[in-house]
Amino acid sequence: MRKRVEDTHDLTENLRKKSVDLNKKACLITNLRGTEQEKDLTLPTNCQGFGRIHHFRLTPKDSRWMPDPLPMLPANKYLNIPQSEVVHTQVFQLAACNFHCWYCFVDHNLLSANPKYSSFVTAKELLGYMLEEEVGSSIIDLSGGQPDIVPEYVLWFLQAREEMGLEKKYFVWTDDNLSTDSLWRYLSRKEIEYMVETPGFARVGCLKGFDPESFAFNTGADKQMFDQQIDLLSDLVETGFDQYGYITLTALNLENLENKISGLFDEIQERVHPNFPLRIIPLQIFHFNANKGRYIHRAEENQYKVIEVWKDELNRRFSKSELKTPITEVSLKR
Ligand code: SF4
Known part of the structure; x- marks a missing residue:
């Protein structure tokens, strides 16, 4: 494993201890009822307050931005359903994160493993709530926070999905902030192989800026961790995951x-x-109720200048047919 930048290491380990119960195979999941984030939701919370529905939209409402086929394209391919403009996704949030992004749409109270806003829940319980409540979504987003603080969160979820015979019904997606190598430190080779090989699972990792300075500005973490984000992406691809990326351009x-x-x-x-x-x-950054006290409008405006440069660079480096390739068909073979 590569040398780790220690900036958030102690925080990550501390959050991990508070967020996992290895004996019960349970993770600390945010309960959204009564939180600032709940005010931003367009649909009521579900799964006893531990879940929410997020609408992922292919074509952005803002013409300055790029289409976003994630996670619908990988999910629809697996579920064998046609591409749609909007999908409803069931989201669960691990109640911990080791970054402090100024634009985060989760209020920071929900990222500190605080038992006031969270409880230990097993994957089987979460899937059971989905079935009881007949949640219509076939895509489950294991989010946070930073889900990889507890890599067992995703592993146990995938195992529970299989044990409950729900593999064909649900596609699982996880979005991590590329801040920790805990996946390789806490899971065995066999467990990682299981995650790579299990059907209907893909991951996205988010680059939190386009250079060390914008990364540190966006996350509050050490600049050096930006380079480590690229190492972690490389390790995830090399490990064999169906891996995608986001980037924030603020x-x-x-x-x-x-x-x-x-x-x-x-x-x-x-x-x-x-x-x-x-x-x-590229992920478009928006203003929400939960981020109102820390939002930086000038950085938000700048993302529209940066995305133009991003698009130019894509056009310079790839042919028209490469640019038209569906994201699921972009090969990562060596
Ligand atoms: S990494 Fe994600 S969850 Fe953590 S603070 Fe940043 S935006 Fe929020």
Whole structure:
């Protein structure tokens, strides 16, 4: 395993201890009832307050942004259903995160493993609530927080899905913030192989900026961890996961922007895979009730300048037919 930047290591370990019960195979899951985040939801919470429905939209409402086929394209391919404009996804949130992004749509109270806003729940209980309540969504997003603080969270969920005979019914997706190698430290090789090989599961990792400075500005973490994000993406691809990427393009400093974006593409193509930029979707940052006290409007505005440079770089590096390839068909083979 590569050398780890220690900046958030102690915090990650501390959050992990508070967020997992290894004996009961339970994880600390946020209960959204009565929280600031609940005010931002368009549909009521479900699964006894532990779940929410998120609408993923293919075509952005804002014409300045790019289409986002995640997670619907991988999910629809697995579930064998046609592509749709909007999908309803069942989300559960691990109640811990080791970053403090200013734009996070989860209130920070829900990211500190605080038992006031969370409880230990097993994967079987969560799936049981979904069945009892007849939740219509076939896509389950294991989110956070940072789900990889407790990599067992996803492993146990996939195992429970299989044990309950629900593999064909639900596609599982997880979005991690590329901050920790805990997957390889806490799970055995066999367990990781199971996650890689199990059907109907894919992952996305989010690059939290386009250079060390924008990363540190967005997350509050050490600049050096940006380079580590690329290492972690590379490790996930090499391990064999059906891996995708997000990137947030918010920043205050736009000097030498073209060079910075071009340099990032070089690093990703060299260290992760030459095709991996085609599997990365920029995430548009929005204002919510939960982030109102810490929102930085100038950085939000800047993301629209950065995305233009991102699109130019894609067009420079890939042919028209490569750019049209469905994201699920972008090969990561070596
Ligand atoms: S990594 Fe994700 S969950 Fe954590 S603070 Fe940032 S946006 Fe929020």
